[in-house]
Amino acid sequence: MKRRVKRSWSAFARLQYRLRGGEFLAEGQTELFLSNLQISRHSADTIVMPETVDLNQPSKLYFNAEQAVNKPAFVWIYETSAGAAKQYPYGSIQIGKKLLCLDINTEDFHRNLLSSNKRKALFAPILIAPWSHYLDGKVWGGYYDFVFLVAAKICRIKESIPESDFEAAFVSYPLFRTAYERDYLAILGVATGRLIDSRNTNVTFERCILANSGHWFYPNTADILALRKCVLAQFPPAEGPRKRIYISRSGRRRILNEPEVIALLQVYGFEIIEDAPRSVPEQIRIYQSAEFIVGPHGASFSNLLWCQPNTHLFEIFAPSYTPGFFRYLAHTVGVGYSAYWHGPIGKGDWAAGLEDDIYVSVTELEQCMRKWLPVGNQ
Numbered sequence: 001m002k003r004r005v006k007r008s009w010s011a012f013a014r015l016q017y018r019l020r021g022g023e024f025l026a027e028g029q030t031e032l033f034l035s036n037l038q039i040s041r042h043s044a045d046t047i048v049m050p051e052t053v054d055l056n057q058p059s060k061l062y063f064n065a066e067q068a069v070n071k072p073a074f075v076w077i078y079e080t081s082a083g084a085a086k087q088y089p090y091g092s093i094q095i096g097k098k099l100l101c102l103d104i105n106t107e108d109f110h111r112n113l114l115s116s117n118k119r120k121a122l123f124a125p126i127l128i129a130p131w132s133h134y135l136d137g138k139v140w141g142g143y144y145d146f147v148f149l150v151a152a153k154i155c156r157i158k159e160s161i162p163e164s165d166f167e168a169a170f171v172s173y174p175l176f177r178t179a180y181e182r183d184y185l186a187i188l189g190v191a192t193g194r195l196i197d198s199r200n201t202n203v204t205f206e207r208c209i210l211a212n213s214g215h216w217f218y219p220n221t222a223d224i225l226a227l228r229k230c231v232l233a234q235f236p237p238a239e240g241p242r243k244r245i246y247i248s249r250s251g252r253r254r255i256l257n258e259p260e261v262i263a264l265l266q267v268y269g270f271e272i273i274e275d276a277p278r279s280v281p282e283q284i285r286i287y288q289s290a291e292f293i294v295g296p297h298g299a300s301f302s303n304l305l306w307c308q309p310n311t312h313l314f315e316i317f318a319p320s321y322t323p324g325f326f327r328y329l330a331h332t333v334g335v336g337y338s339a340y341w342h343g344p345i346g347k348g349d350w351a352a353g354l355e356d357d358i359y360v361s362v363t364e365l366e367q368c369m370r371k372w373l374p375v376g377n378q
Contacts, residue, residue: 040160042222071214088112091132108134124170127205131173143299152223172196183280247295252355312336320353
């Protein structure tokens with residue numbers, strides 16, 4: 001029922017927008033419309049990923065061999081005349097009567113038109129608009145989204161414009177309002193005084209710097225490497241012996257029989273990383289120091305970005321929810337990858353398994369560990 005109501009409101013709001021002369025541009029139409037304003041372009045590339053099979057049962061196929069193709073990544077600069085462009089509360093940019101699709105879609109655009117908040121006015125000579133989605137806390141608005149669809153995009157923009165322009169620009173989008181957002185923006189050099197929540201402030205501007213998101217699951221390689229380079233430049237390599245770590249989850253997708261799993265992994269010398277709030281620098285250090293990572297699928301694995309060469313990820317899934325974007329990330333940054341789920345792959349709806357908890361056969365897990373690791377820390 002809720003989904004039907006949302007679709008009804010969305011269709012009504014879109015109709016009202018079109019009746020006022022507005023036009024929704026699709027992703028390709030947006031790129032064509034802005035083509036004369038392009039200042040940088042990173043071509044699409046292909047990541048070749050071999051098949052992923054069970055370590056003990058090679059006939060059990062987790063992921064087929066795949067050539068993952070991402071999308072080109074652009075930066076554009078639009079110089080506006082008075083009233084020719086605007087930013088909506090959830091970050092969308094309209095030029096003339098054309099609403100741009102700069103991120104994954106514009107499905108939640110109706111929420112901009114239904115908002116009753118009166119926004120204060122602010123003028124910015126240069127505006128960076130890096131994000132344009134309603135943050136629902138379920139599909140949009142998590143750590144992964146921020147890292148790859150906001151922070152990486154800001155890095156791309158930062159590399160494409162003069163440093164003086166970046167330092168002078170205001171950055172406006174619907175803020176995630178999280179500690180990790182504040183940490184990342186500080187690392188990337190976005191001054192707090194120039195950070196604007198577009199839900200509360202209506203920014204008018206002379207120049208607007210825009211960039212696209214490309215593929216949700218397969219970010220452009222240039223974005224991944226630019227973010228890694230920018231962040232790690234401020235964090236020297238970790239010293240001391242590298243560690244085997246288990247990343248625990250206490251929310252959705254937790255391991256149902258985790259005490260048994262932990263008891264086994266401790267025999268193999270694993271350090272248990274509890275699910276607790278940590279600063280971005282702390283997360284970077286944990287992953288920099290790792291040599292072997294085990295854990296249930298979750299946004300923490302976005303931190304594979306910071307791993308050293310020859311690190312390995314062993315990702316555990318519920319059979320009803322098996323997205324492959326950390327497999328892609330692992331192959332992109334040179335991290336080894338293997339996967340596991342108990343039983344056959346599920347047949348249910350992909351989104352329905354998003355929050356499913358996970359059962360692990362300790363016997364099967366031990367057989368996998370024997371394949372990879374000697375007992376203890378040696």
